[in-house]
Amino acid sequence: DQQVKQNSPSLSVQEGRISILNCDYTNSMFDYFLWYKKYPAEGPTFLISISSIKDKNEDGRFTVFLNKSAKHLSLHIVPSQPGDSAVYFCAASYTNAGKSTFGDGTTLTVKP
Amino acid sequence: EAQVTQNPRYLITVTGKKLTVTCSQNMNHEYMSWYRQDPGLGLRQIYYSMNVEVTDKGDVPEGYKVSRKEKRNFPLILESPSPNQTSLYFCASSFLGDRSNYGYTFGSGTRLTVV
Numbered sequence: 569d570q571q572v573k574q575n576s577p578s579l580s581v582q583e584g585r586i587s588i589l590n591c592d593y594t595n596s597m598f599d600y601f602l603w604y605k606k607y608p609a610e611g612p613t614f615l616i617s618i619s620s621i622k623d624k625n626e627d628g629r630f631t632v633f634l635n636k637s638a639k640h641l642s643l644h645i646v647p648s649q650p651g652d653s654a655v656y657f658c659a660a661s662y663t664n665a666g667k668s669t670f671g672d673g674t675t676l677t678v679k680p
Numbered sequence: 681e682a683q684v685t686q687n688p689r690y691l692i693t694v695t696g697k698k699l700t701v702t703c704s705q706n707m708n709h710e711y712m713s714w715y716r717q718d719p720g721l722g723l724r725q726i727y728y729s730m731n732v733e734v735t736d737k738g739d740v741p742e743g744y745k746v747s748r749k750e751k752r753n754f755p756l757i758l759e760s761p762s763p764n765q766t767s768l769y770f771c772a773s774s775f776l777g778d779r780s781n782y783g784y785t786f787g788s789g790t791r792l793t794v795v
Contacts, residue, residue, distance in 0.1 A: 572722075602783045611684070611770050612723070614783030657722055666711065666730050667738060668784075670722035 574671035587645040591658035598660040648678045686787035701756045703771035712754040716767040761794040
């Protein structure tokens with residue numbers, strides 16, 4: 569049973585437009601959600617997170633939205649830039665706990 | 681520079697030959713974890729450690745061992761590697777508690793091939 573799902577393996581957007589990456593989860597006990605970005609031949613790097621007590625968190629061009637009733641979160645990138653082209657993973661975990669679960673990733677391509 | 685260092689970056693080995701992948705962090709993080717990534721799949725957690733001498737299984741622990749004798753080091757041990765353990769491995773670390781500002785710090789990865 570895959571507890572965290574990213575249903576779109578890939579997404580292509582034009583430079584300057586909005587990129588929206590989606591993630592669904594099944595375990596309502598998760599209380600902490602994170603997005604990571606990964607370039608080829610590198611480890612993932614932390615991008616932005618959100619606690620279950622919030623429904624939105626912003627950091628510059630990146631905004632994460634959490635809809636707990638739908639068990640859905642999304643990452644918005646505005647405006648998208650070619651350097652944003654990477655694989656994006658969403659992850660879910662529990663505060664102060666060890667287990668974490670990642671989605672399969674979405675490959676974002678931003679075209680100039 | 682704050683970082684997680686994995687060694688080696690690349691390793692080709694034969695079935696059954698014991699190997700260790702090292703992981704070291706210089707940020708005084710309590711938490712460390714190992715993941716594997718296979719084509720088309722996300723990162724699957726192998727083992728994690730909440731502190732020295734405290735380790736626990738993730739989602740795919742079979743065939744792996746870990747130890748946490750020092751806070752900075754968290755080696756991954758494959759006692760008898762098999763071809764299905766061919767994968768890209770990542771080590772990660774973080775403080776416990778509120779990770780809202782930084783998440784996990786990952787190493788650069790170790791690409792293991794078992795023939």
